[in-house]
Amino acid sequence: MNTDEQDPRQEIENLSDLLRTYQRAYYVDARPLVSDLEYDRLFDRLQELEEAHPHLRLPDSPSQRVGSDLSSEFPEVEHTIPVLSLDKAYASGEVSSWMIKTEAKVSQELSFVVEEKMDGVSIVLYYEKGLLVRAVTRGNGMVGNDVTANLKTIASIPLRLPEEVDVAVRGEVFLPKEEFLELNKRMETPYANPRNLAAGTIRRIKSSEVAKVPLRIYVYEGFWSGDHPFTDHISILSTLASYGFSLNSNIALFCKSRSDALQRLEKASLAGEALSFADFDSYVIKHTGQRSELPYEIDGLVVKVNELSVRETLGYTERHPRWAIAYKFESPQAQTVVENIDVQVGRTGRITPVARVAPVLVGGSTVSNITLHNQPYIDMLELAVGDIVEISKRGDVIPAVERVIEKNEKGNKVWKLPLLCPSCSTPLVIRGAHTFCPNVACPDQVSSRLKFFAGKAQMDIDSFGPETITTLIDLGLLEDVPDIYTLDYEKALSDTPGFGEKKIAAIKAGVEKSKGQSFRRVLVSLGIGEIGKKAADLLVGSGLTSIDDLLEIADKDDVETLTTIKQIGPKSARLLIDGLNDPAMRVRIAQLRKLGLQFEEAEASEAPPLEQSFASQTWCVTGSFVHFNPRTLALEEIEKRGGRTTSSVTGKTTHLLAGSGAGSKLAQATRLGVKIVNEERFLTLLKEEKTNQKSEDVQGEFSF
Ligand SMILES: [Zn+2]
Structure with a gap:
């Protein structure tokens, strides 16, 4: 056959x-x-x-x-086992006294299992007759989302168990650190941490997309329905291992004596450390120290009573089991409540939800607004107004919502973006992960566009700040960028309170002066396809030195020419071409060109090249500065002089420029022996540079 x-x-x-x-x-x-x-x-x-x-x-x-391309929603499902959170302790002394008290309560000798508290996404896997029937997120502990199709793509989750049992298995889905860094590089909206990326992935609509992300899971608890032969937690763990689940082998069993612990682990044929109670504090200290070397993120340790009969006796409070406690590592994080969620309309029409939180101190400054990026991000957090959240500062500066700690009691559901633009009531459209207002005349878009255009890092128009722009928009005098150059400021503002003769003259001078800004600055200021300074430099540097060069590429839809430029990928090329082909952008460019702005790079470059005196140095910049605000201005100075810049302090960092409020990076730099430079010293370094340069021949070439 x-x-x-x-x-x-x-x-x-x-x-x-x-x-x-x-x-x-x-x-x-x-x-x-x-x-x-x-x-x-x-x-x-x-x-x-x-x-x-x-x-x-x-x-x-x-x-x-490998998943499917079928769209799957995530219906809400009730949990059939208790999915409670753990009571927390922040000092190892608190944990040891909890262990002693617990023993006293049941007046019997106990053993405790210590597991790593994985910083991932909590999941319950439900098996019926040995077959995986449902995978559900923790949700609020009572009800979670059914993410079965997506979880099935995780290879280490058995779809069928070797025994026909009904069992619910709790585990933590996570993404190892290295894989996170690799994937995050390619994200439209980078994630704050591996946990958020894992959570976002689990909620992807297409499970085939999920299959591409190397998610992993460690399981740590099993609930069999009906009779089961287990008397302690470690035998549950070894049984789960025998079913084919992945377990975190970094566990420890604490008994009265070390030999007792060893014997029990051996009996359960489970890997792990066997320790006595006397070892507990040193174990916690050692583990806290090792934390950064682990290939995955953990945020604490979990201590559980090993004896199952005692667990039953101890039972539960309303929120927590009485037989377990989480020891949490300290972190530069804070808790606060989300009081409201507003939406902002950006210059490209992109809608950004922003959480208004009760003001809270994190890493040295008060945080009250936090961007939530887009709807998928909010869905991933399962965030609703009134929820208590944990927040952190990403890269020491930008605050981010890390997770929901406690759901609101009012029953508010996960927050959803409005269907209409809050500024102009146009129906919103979804493109990729983001939502947009498609109306180019939308007042909020106009305002953001103008503020961006005139801003310091763009056209840098003197005396033309956000308040002036808002006033002019409110007067109905500014509708688009070209109006900046056609407006009769005397006529427009002479009767407006707060605008004296001097101020008006300054505005006029600032606007006039900005016409001399270089082509590459104009390019960045227009925000075509979100071109930043680096991309503009790359384009001009590779010979595309006028707007006509770029328009020709756009007319021909010539992605190829753009992608031959190093560091410009197909995605940026597409964005750039689409941006140039936007009819409103074409009109804007034509008008501004007529008005005398620079649409061609001048032959002689705007700034002569500087001596590459920072060459072979790697700088990290942290904190805030008087002369470099935003601090990207400091980064530019470093890069202009041939230095490399990084966003974190590593073994490769040679210098840390530390401004006021420098936090963890300063500590890290001190630890690694990185040279620390303050603003004053940095300014001197830059000036020394300028003096040297005068005596040197200016080279006609630009290095990119
Ligand atoms: Zn709008």
Whole structure:
């Protein structure tokens, strides 16, 4: 019998069996049994058969590991086991006294299991008769979202258990640090931490997208329905391991004596450290120190009573089990309540939700507004107005909502963006992860566009700040960028309170002077395809020295020419071309050109090149400055002199420019022996540079 005539049911079963074995060897044991080619061949054959005979597809088919393109929603599902959070302690002394008190309460000798508190997404996997039927997020502990299709793409989750049991398994889905850094580089909106990226991934609509992210899971608790033979937690763990789950092997068992602990671990054939109670404090100290070297993020340790009968006796409070406690590491984070969520309309029409939180001190400054980026980000956080959240400062500066700690009691649901633009009531449209107001005349867009255009890092128009712009918009005198150059400021403002003769003259002078700004600055100020300074430099540097050069590329839809420029990828090229082809942008460019702005890079460059005296130095900049505000201005000075800049202090960092309010980076730099430079010293370094330069021949070339 040749394969074509084989009974499809039999062939599907055989292939499924084989592929399951291969997948396990590959993903769980990290020991591939066959070549990728052979694997793909079998896999394709299985998919082909399943497509031809959908009714024969097995419920635990290995083909589900790659996900599907079917849109899946995430219906709410009630949990059938208690999914409570843990009581917390912030000092190891608190934990040891909790252990002593707990023992006293039940008047019996106890053992405790200590596990790492994975900083990931809490998930419950429900198995019926050994088959994975549902994967549900923790949600509010009572109700979570059904994310089964997406979780099935995680290779280390068994779709079928070796026993036909009904069991609910709790675990933490996470993304290892290295994979996070790699993936985050390519994100439209980078995530604050691996946990948020993992949570965002679990909520992707297409499970095929989820399959591309190397999510992992460690399980740490099992709830069997009906009778089970287990008397302690470690035997639950070893049983889960025997079912094929991945477990974090970094656990410790604490007993009265070390030998007792060792014996118990051996009996359960479980890896882990065997320790005595006397070792507890040093274990916590050691583990806290090792934390940064782990390949994944943890935010504390979990201590659980090992004896299951005692767990029953102790029971639960309304919120927490009485038989476990979380020891939380200290972190530069704070808790606050989300009082409201507003939406802002950006210059490109992009709608950004912003959380208004009760003011709270984090890392040295008070935070009251936090960007929430877009709807998927809010969905990932499961954030509602009234929720208590944990916030941190990303890169020491930008505050971010890390997670919801406690759901609001008013029953507010996850917050959703409005359907209409809050500024002009135009129906909003969704493009990718973001939502936009498509109306170019939208008042909020106009205002953001003008403020951006005139801003310090763009056209840098003197005396033309946000208040002046707002006043002029309110007077109905500014509708688009070109109006800045056509407006009769005397006529417009002479009767307006707060605008004296002097101020009006300053505005006029500032506007006139800005006409001399270089082409690359004009390019950045227009915000075409969100071109920043670096992209503008790249474009001009590669010979595209006028707007006509760029318009020609846009007319021909010539992505290729753009992508031959190093560091410009297809995505940026597409954005740039679409931006240039926007009819409103074309009109704006034509008008501004007529009005005398620079649309061609001058032959002689605007600033002569500086001696590369920062060459082979790597600088990190932190804190705030008097002369460099925003601090990207300091970064520019460093880069102009051939220095590299990074956003964090690492072993490669040679200098840290520390302004006021410098926090963890300063500490890190001190620890690593990085040279620390204050603003005053930095200014001297720059000036020394300028004097040297005068005596040197100015080179006609620009280095990019
Ligand atoms: Zn609008």
